[in-house]
Amino acid sequence: MAEWDVKDLEGWDEKIRVKVQEFGLSCFDQEFEVCDHNQMLGYMAYSGMPSHYPHWSYGKSFEKLKTMYDYGVSGLPYEMVINSDPSIAYLMTDNSFCLQILTIAHVYGHNDFFKNNFTFKSTQAEHTISRFKVHADRVRSYLEDPSIGVEKVEWILDAAHGLSLQCRRNLAIKKLTLREQRERMIEAARPADDPFEDLHQQKDIEAPDLNKLPASPEEDLLLFIRDHNDKLSDWERDLLTIVHETGQYFIPQMETKIMNEGWASYWHREIMNSLDLPQDLYLEFLVRHNQVVRPFPKGLNPYYLGLKVWDDIKRRHDDPTPEEIEKYGRPTKTGTQALFEAREVDRDASFLRRFLTEELMREMDMFEYEPRGEDLVISEVSDKEGWRGIKETLIKNVGMGGVPVIKIEDADYNQNRSLYVKHYHEGRDLQLEYAEKAISYLHRLWGHEVVLETVVNSKRALLSYSDDGFSAKPLK
Amino acid sequence: MKPTINAIFRPYSSSDALRSDRSAGDRQRHRQKVREAVRENIADLIAEESIIGKNKDRVIKVPIRGVKEYRFIYGENASGVGQGDGNSEKGQVIGKTDGTGQGQGEDKAGDQPGVDYYETDVTLEELIEIMFEDLELPDMERKILREVMSDRISKRKGFRKAGIRIRLDKKRTVKSRIKRRLASTGQDDDQTEERFPFRKEDLVYRHLVEDVRPESNAAVLCIMDTSGSMDTLKKYLARSFFFMLYQFVCTKYRNVEIAFIAHHTEGKEVTEEEFFYKGESGGTFISSGYNKALEVIQARYHPSLWNLYAFHCSDGDNFDSDNPAALKAAQELCELCNLFGYGEIKPLGSRYYESSMLNIFRRLEADNFQTVLIERKEDIWPSFKTFMSKERTPIATETRAAAEQ
Numbered sequence: 051m052a053e054w055d056v057k058d059l060e061g062w063d064e065k066i067r068v069k070v071q072e073f074g075l076s077c078f079d080q081e082f083e084v085c086d087h088n089q090m091l092g093y094m095a096y097s098g099m100p101s102h103y104p105h106w107s108y109g110k111s112f113e114k115l116k117t118m119y120d121y122g123v124s125g126l127p128y129e130m131v132i133n134s135d136p137s138i139a140y141l142m143t144d145n146s147f148c149l150q151i152l153t154i155a156h157v158y159g160h161n162d163f164f165k166n167n168f169t170f171k172s173t174q175a176e177h178t179i180s181r182f183k184v185h186a187d188r189v190r191s192y193l194e195d196p197s198i199g200v201e202k203v204e205w206i207l208d209a210a211h212g213l214s215l216q217c218r219r220n221l222a223i224k225k226l227t228l229r230e231q232r233e234r235m236i237e238a239a240r241p242a243d244d245p246f247e248d249l250h251q252q253k254d255i256e257a258p259d260l261n262k263l264p265a266s267p268e269e270d271l272l273l274f275i276r277d278h279n280d281k282l283s284d285w286e287r288d289l290l291t292i293v294h295e296t297g298q299y300f301i302p303q304m305e306t307k308i309m310n311e312g313w314a315s316y317w318h319r320e321i322m323n324s325l326d327l328p329q330d331l332y333l334e335f336l337v338r339h340n341q342v343v344r345p346f347p348k349g350l351n352p353y354y355l356g357l358k359v360w361d362d363i364k365r366r367h368d369d370p371t372p373e374e375i376e377k378y379g380r381p382t383k384t385g386t387q388a389l390f391e392a393r394e395v396d397r398d399a400s401f402l403r404r405f406l407t408e409e410l411m412r413e414m415d416m417f418e419y420e421p422r423g424e425d426l427v428i429s430e431v432s433d434k435e436g437w438r439g440i441k442e443t444l445i446k447n448v449g450m451g452g453v454p455v456i457k458i459e460d461a462d463y464n465q466n467r468s469l470y471v472k473h474y475h476e477g478r479d480l481q482l483e484y485a486e487k488a489i490s491y492l493h494r495l496w497g498h499e500v501v502l503e504t505v506v507n508s509k510r511a512l513l514s515y516s517d518d519g520f521s522a523k524p525l526k
Numbered sequence: 527m528k529p530t531i532n533a534i535f536r537p538y539s540s541s542d543a544l545r546s547d548r549s550a551g552d553r554q555r556h557r558q559k560v561r562e563a564v565r566e567n568i569a570d571l572i573a574e575e576s577i578i579g580k581n582k583d584r585v586i587k588v589p590i591r592g593v594k595e596y597r598f599i600y601g602e603n604a605s606g607v608g609q610g611d612g613n614s615e616k617g618q619v620i621g622k623t624d625g626t627g628q629g630q631g632e633d634k635a636g637d638q639p640g641v642d643y644y645e646t647d648v649t650l651e652e653l654i655e656i657m658f659e660d661l662e663l664p665d666m667e668r669k670i671l672r673e674v675m676s677d678r679i680s681k682r683k684g685f686r687k688a689g690i691r692i693r694l695d696k697k698r699t700v701k702s703r704i705k706r707r708l709a710s711t712g713q714d715d716d717q718t719e720e721r722f723p724f725r726k727e728d729l730v731y732r733h734l735v736e737d738v739r740p741e742s743n744a745a746v747l748c749i750m751d752t753s754g755s756m757d758t759l760k761k762y763l764a765r766s767f768f769f770m771l772y773q774f775v776c777t778k779y780r781n782v783e784i785a786f787i788a789h790h791t792e793g794k795e796v797t798e799e800e801f802f803y804k805g806e807s808g809g810t811f812i813s814s815g816y817n818k819a820l821e822v823i824q825a826r827y828h829p830s831l832w833n834l835y836a837f838h839c840s841d842g843d844n845f846d847s848d849n850p851a852a853l854k855a856a857q858e859l860c861e862l863c864n865l866f867g868y869g870e871i872k873p874l875g876s877r878y879y880e881s882s883m884l885n886i887f888r889r890l891e892a893d894n895f896q897t898v899l900i901e902r903k904e905d906i907w908p909s910f911k912t913f914m915s916k917e918r919t920p921i922a923t924e925t926r927a928a929a930e931q
Contacts, residue, residue: 056537067529077531084538088547095549106559107595109552136532143538158531200555212596348608348620355609417614419621420605426621429605431614444607454598478604487596 054147056084062151062325066158069321074390075162078175079136082154086143090126091115093140097300098132099182103189103292105207128342129153133164133303134178148327148334155321159314162393167309169302169397172221178299185292192285206289209491214297216271219305219450221298231265232258267457267472270294274458275495282495290495305397305449312356313393315343319357345414358414359405363388398448406444408437418443446476454480456502468516469496473504480504482513489515559593680734689731698730744779744833746772747822747863749815751840753790754807760871761802764839766906767869774914775835785822793818811848812840812883816855823862834863837913842870842882849886860892867913868897 059082070077085093095112096102119126128149131139139157141150164170174181189207192198218225226234235258244250268274272294276287303310322335343353364385366374383391392401411432418430418440430436445451455474463470469492473480485502492500492515499516503525510525608620685695707713707722748768750756756764776782786801788794793814796804819836827834836859844852859866870884887897898909 056535060533060535063533063535064529067531067533070531071529079531080533081536082533083536086538086540092547092549095552104548104552104555106552106555106593109549109554109556110593110595112549112553113556208595213598216598345609347611350608415610415612415614416607417610418605418607421602424622425619426606428610428614428616428618428620431616440607443605447604447606452600454600456598473598478600481599481601484596484599487594488598491596 054150058147059141059150059154063154065325066151066155066321069155069324070158070162070317073317073320074386075158075317076165077137077158077161078134078165080157080161081136081138082141082157083138084141084143087119087126090130090140090142091119093130094126098130098138098140100138100179101183101186103182103186104193105211106204107211128338129157131157131160131164132178133170133173133175133299135165135175137161137164137175138179146334148331149338151325151327151331152318152322152335152338155318156314158321159317160310162317163306163310163313166394167302167306167397168222168395169305173299173302181295181299185296188288189292192289195285198285203289205494206286207293209494210272210290210293212488212491213271213495214293215301215450215453216269216456217273217294217298217301218269219301221301225270226266228265232260235260235265263461264458267459269455269457271456271458271471271492272297272495274461275492278461279496281497301450302397305399306401308352308356308359308398308448309393309396309401310356311353312358312360315339315353315357316360316389355414358410359401360389362407362410363392363405399445399451402441402445402448406441408432411437411440416440416444446478454478459503463501466498468499468501468514470501470503473502475505479506482506485513486515486520489513490520556593563593680736682732683735684733686731686733687727687729689733693732693734695730695732699724699728702730703728743831744775744782744835745823745827746775746782746784747787747819747834747836748772748784748801749787749789749793749819749836749838750801751790751810751812751815751838751843752788752801752804752806753810753843755810755841755843756871759873760839760841763871763873763900763903763906764869765802766903767839767900767910768837770906770910771835771837771913774910775833779833783827785819785826787815787818787822789815789818793821795822810840810844811851812838812844813848813851813855816852816859820855820858820862829862835865836863837867837869839869839871840883841872842884844883844886849883852883853886853890856887856890856895857892860890860895864894865913866892866895868895869900869909869913870897871900873901 063082091112093099094115095108102108126142128145129139129141131137137157137160139153139161141153145153164175189203192203193200239256239258241253241255263278264274272290276282276290276294282290319339322332322339327335343351343357345351345354366378366385367381367383367388368385370378370381381388392405396404414432416432416437417428418436419426420429421427430440432440456471457474458469459472460470461467471489471492485504489500489502492502499514501512501514503510503512505511511522512525513520513522515521685698703722703724706725706728711722746768748771750761750764750768772782772784784798786796786798788796788801788804788806789811790806790808791811791814793816795818815838823829823834856866856868868883868887870882872882884897884899887895896913898905898912900906900909
């Protein structure tokens with residue numbers, strides 16, 4: 051720690067905060083914790099949470115991170131920020147002074163994003179830390195309870211973890227209660243108002259099945275099971291709730307990875323450039339910055355992609371080329387306005403859809419690849435014909451797009467309490483080995499047979515898991 | 527201007543670092559799961575290994591199914607998006623579907639949860655340890671194995687007043703004379719003319735004890751039928767068995783040698799390579815293999831110095847006329863070896879119409895002889911356990927004990 055001490059950091063931090071405000075960012079209060087690389091690995095394994103319930107998968111994640119770090123496969127991230135109010139960020143002791151300043155600036159970018167982006171509204175940042183703490187305490191109490199213990203808790207947690215991302219993706223849309231759903235069913239079944247009803251032939255009104263469960267396809271698998279499997283005991287229900295809430299908390303971060311990293315990189319660059327850094331620090335900053343936002347050959351660096359798009363938004367609004375004016379019309383907002391608007395109302399999918407232009411894709415030489423035999427082969431490049439398809443594929447893959455949509459259709463399939471779930475197939479097949487295991491988890495939690503409808507090699511199929519094990523059959 | 531956002535810094539404290547090793551419990555639990563998974567996969571793993579895996583630090587990649595975290599994920603028909611250096615063209619190969627050769631960083635945008643290519647590294651030694659943890663050899667037998675003594679090297683242990691001339695410790699003897707003189711005359715130098723001779727009580731002898739060490743020599747004799755009827759699958763099963771036997775013997779003895787004896791109508795000593803990969807054609811005289819083994823024992827591994835473990839793998843096809851000779855040779859091998867086994871490898875189904883040596887060997891009366899039937903890969907491990915249960919006190923000690931009496 052020869053290079054800097056906490057006093058130095060506090061000095062620069064104050065300058066940065068002044069800049070943050072001048073640029074119009076609006077942040078939660080910020081806490082920085084200085085830690086060593088072991089602590090950092092520890093935080094990473096537990097998603098940065100100071101307190102988190104125990105499970106072997108976090109031990110696995112720690113070992114994996116540590117091995118990769120020890121063998122130099124991957125370094126540690128310079129920073130780690132938690133979406134909480136106040137926001138918490140970790141700074142590593144081993145980092146150079148310049149890197150600390152850069153990290154602090156970057157952290158404020160994330161902090162602003164967490165506070166203002168609409169996807170994070172549902173995360174209740176002010177309760178994050180205490181919620182995780184309470185969860186951890188509850189899980190520990192079950193682990194220590196002599197009538198429950200590790201084995202039983204793991205039995206539930208293993209299964210629940212496998213399903214934790216099968217939940218609603220857009221939390222800004224209100225979830226209807228069962229009563230509201232039924233009211234809607236009745237409403238939908240009511241014949242449309244017809245001023246000439248005496249003239250028209252009366253159609254038979256088909257009564258909706260109000261006892262159907264779920265009333266409409268249900269995406270929150272864990273919650274549905276919690277509420278409708280009455281064989282579960284209270285602690286099991288509680289574990290499902292905990293896992294569901296944990297999964298739900300991280301969804302906004304997955305949904306905005308590219309925007310968020312791009313945003314933080316954009317602002318750390320602006321802030322660092324405005325700070326009047328001493329020359330040696332400034333040169334190091336340039337090197338570090340370019341390392342962070344460099345393109346990964348054949349891969350996709352979210353920092354790079356995000357920053358590119360943000361820069362392009364700004365430029366196109368402040369300084370459009372004549373062709374762009376012709377193509378998109380004259381911008382009605384200033385660049386800064388456009389930036390701040392997008393940071394508030396977009397998520398990766400909509401962000402890329404709205405702002406990733408053909409020109410930008412060509413500039414970044416984006417391509418689409420697909421598996422052919424054992425090789426991954428470029429199937430499309432960003433030329434006149436190809437770019438739209440590539441953009442669609444990209445949008446399909448970002449955020450929760452990488453998680454298949456699975457919904458519960460019927461909780462009393464075949465009138466024997468079998469659970470009928472459907473994979474909403476849109477071109478991508480499920481990985482079957484994993485699907486088999488995942489429905490076995492559903493079966494474990496539901497307690498009755500589980501049937502999954504999906505598409506395998508363009509043919510509809512039913513995979514089921516019952517007490518007798520796994521079976522699969524084609525669906526006519 | 528004073529910023530309205532507040533920030534605080536918590537300085538580094540190393541004591542925190544120690545306290546915050548909160549992943550310890552979860553890591554341990556994970557490690558347990560890995561071990562369990564390795565144990566479950568062991569039959570698959572050992573079938574892949576080369577017998578002379580002398581380098582115990584060699585790392586084996588073990589695919590772990592038990593500790594994967596399964597989710598609903600997309601399969602491999604999904605395409606992805608990447609970026610190039612400006613020269614990307616259709617048809618260019620950018621990597622492999624299994625992830626090797628892929629560009630660094632995330633292969634797909636966003637978070638891809640769950641794609642879990644999890645393998646763990648286990649050293650061969652760790653693997654063998656886990657393997658034999660499973661093998662519940664009765665303690666008694668283990669003890670006998672460990673107490674086999676050889677290497678009679680003497681080692682020093684203190685000093686005595688009596689002994690043979692050759693072990694006289696001159697320096698100590700002179701010292702004790704000087705001590706005696708000081709005590710009796712008060713002078714410590716040899717200036718005085720008066721003679722001060724050595725006495726019997728001055729003499730100090732080194733005392734030696736026999737250093738008894740655990741027996742350290744063992745030889746594994748792998749005998750295998752390489753006639754035409756032994757196909758790749760059969761050899762593969764045999765190989766797994768030999769591997770385990772070799773590794774087991776290695777855990778018990780310091781110096782382990784291995785000999786490969788291939789036979790069809792005549793026995794030959796061959797290299798490992800030839801043993802497993804060279805096929806011969808023609809009929810089978812099992813006795814030829816046994817006699818060759820006896821020859822090898824005579825020439826290199828005398829039973830008074832070596833603990834011998836012999837195992838024969840065959841598919842049970844033998845010329846009838848050879849059976850009496852085979853039985854006789856087997857009897858002899860039993861007398862020389864700690865353990866002699868016969869494994870009949872009959873891939874599932876074939877045992878009903880092929881001849882078998884199992885019945886013939888039933889006539890052999892020796893308590894360190896064991897026959898096993900291996901029909902598929904899963905049988906290897908149970909067979910091995912049965913085989914090891916027959917091990918008896920190594921011949922090497924018995925003969926020596928007899929010689930000493």
